[in-house]
Amino acid sequence: xxxxxxxxxxxxxxxxxxxxxxxxxxxxxxxxxxxxxxxxxxxxxxxxxxxxxxxxxxxxxxxxxxxxxxxxxxxxxxxxxxxxxxxxxxxxxxxxxxxxxxxxxxxxxxxxxxxxxxxxxxxxxxxxxxxxxxxxxxxxxxxxxxxxxxxxxxxxx
Amino acid sequence: xxxxxxxxxxxxxxxxxxxxxxxxxxxxxxxxxxxxxxxxxxxxxxxxxxxxxxxxxxxxxxxxxxxxxxxxxxxxxxxxxxxxxxxxxxxxxxxxxxxxxxxxxxxxxxxxxxxxxxxxxxxxxxxxxxxxxxxxxxxxxxxxxxxxxxxxxxxxxxxxxxxxxxxxxxxxxxxxxxxxxxxxxxxxxxxxxxxxxxxxxxxxxxxxxxxxxxxxxxxxxxxxxxxxxxxxxxxxxxxxxxxxxxxxxxxxxxxxxxxxxxxxxxxxxxxxxxxxxxxxxxxx
Numbered sequence: 001x002x003x004x005x006x007x008x009x010x011x012x013x014x015x016x017x018x019x020x021x022x023x024x025x026x027x028x029x030x031x032x033x034x035x036x037x038x039x040x041x042x043x044x045x046x047x048x049x050x051x052x053x054x055x056x057x058x059x060x061x062x063x064x065x066x067x068x069x070x071x072x073x074x075x076x077x078x079x080x081x082x083x084x085x086x087x088x089x090x091x092x093x094x095x096x097x098x099x100x101x102x103x104x105x106x107x108x109x110x111x112x113x114x115x116x117x118x119x120x121x122x123x124x125x126x127x128x129x130x131x132x133x134x135x136x137x138x139x140x141x142x143x144x145x146x147x148x149x150x151x152x153x154x155x156x157x
Numbered sequence: 158x159x160x161x162x163x164x165x166x167x168x169x170x171x172x173x174x175x176x177x178x179x180x181x182x183x184x185x186x187x188x189x190x191x192x193x194x195x196x197x198x199x200x201x202x203x204x205x206x207x208x209x210x211x212x213x214x215x216x217x218x219x220x221x222x223x224x225x226x227x228x229x230x231x232x233x234x235x236x237x238x239x240x241x242x243x244x245x246x247x248x249x250x251x252x253x254x255x256x257x258x259x260x261x262x263x264x265x266x267x268x269x270x271x272x273x274x275x276x277x278x279x280x281x282x283x284x285x286x287x288x289x290x291x292x293x294x295x296x297x298x299x300x301x302x303x304x305x306x307x308x309x310x311x312x313x314x315x316x317x318x319x320x321x322x323x324x325x326x327x328x329x330x331x332x333x334x335x336x337x338x339x340x341x342x343x344x345x346x347x348x349x350x351x352x353x354x355x356x357x358x359x360x361x362x363x364x365x366x367x368x369x370x371x372x373x374x375x376x377x378x379x380x381x382x383x384x385x386x387x388x389x390x391x392x393x394x395x396x397x398x399x400x401x402x403x404x405x406x407x408x409x410x411x412x413x414x415x416x417x418x419x420x421x422x423x424x425x426x427x428x429x430x431x432x433x434x435x436x437x438x439x440x441x
Contacts, residue, residue, distance in 0.1 A: 018161035018163070018164075019161075019163070019164040019166070019206075019208070020160075020161040020162055020163075020164045020195070020206060021158070021161050022158075022159065022192065022196070025158050029158070041159075041196050041197070042192075042193040042196060042197055043189055043192070043193055043257065043260065043261060044346060046258070046260055049260060055234070055259075055263040056259050056260055056263060057260050057263055057264055058260045058261070058264075060192065060196065061187075061188045061189055061192040061193070061260075061261075061264060062188060062192075062264070063164065063185065063188060063192065063206075063208070065164055065166050065208050065210075066188070066208060066210040068166075113259065113260070116259070117259075131258075131259075131345070132259060133258075134258040134259070134344070134345030134346060135257060135258025135259055135260040135261065135345065135346055136258075137346075
């Protein structure tokens, strides 16, 4: 067991856990942030996508020792700024408007992958959006509405 | 929760060498293979892990006297963005772009692809075709191993237990062409059924020289197809030569049936890919 300190959604976090514990388990079990979902647990489905120092990663593939001193953003942090205005993140709003969520298991990861793409300057080009979310599997929507939602935000930004 | 073996995070290469000399430990960098292996219980759980994430000595991309030098911790995303890689080895950029998707490319490293030594490792045929050299090091010193000598058997490499992969060094000779093709189930997130890299130097009337035909997913290790190379060496790939090379390749490969594909498919597709690469190169 060791102590690891990092920022989650702008707030300092400290956990005393084995260094090989997955970031996914630290978020869900140790910090109670259950917005991040576990799908396959092997980096195929992207359900556990979070943003680590600005890059989208699968939280199931990151040992917590590699998160020491770094900045993590999860779906819970997506709307922090917007919540003060009493609203959701523009991406979350777009997902609702476009019907881009059905069962919801992929949605938190999809939002984080899309957010990382847009924050890195991604535009509304369909091919580029599809590439940006290629690591996030959705078995309900057929992706079209998700792509539309992301494109709508890209065009507004 | 998955197993959580003890892990040590050395702050520099000197400390890492000390730890490895004292007791065996499984290195982990981006974790895109190791974490899957532990969570999925694909093999015995390592007794001890060695976290490479603080070893800045293993980072960076540079051109050094005609060699493209990649630190072992270079990620696929860094390869895709690197102006050096785009200019001098675009085939490696293409290979990096086919590995997983953003989540994997942001974490997975070229050193990890080499150490993991999967027969389906997508960068490995490019390294073989490009005559890459792998620099490894430990307390006993550093040594260079040709990529062609590195992959010994199924997931067995020339790396000793007390050594780490430090760099990949790739010569960039003038006039060399290098093409990459991958066949998978879908464009992203797919493990390859067949992956191929073809390198050559056009010597005009003297035909092609330094021909390399390297493949992944068709044998226990990434391999070079030496008989096929011999057909092409010193020849111009006319349609007749291309037919003969493709036929030689199909005869030379001994792939297996597995969950991703069949031996027959792999043999046929490998021959087809080679044929098309030759046709595209010569423009007939």
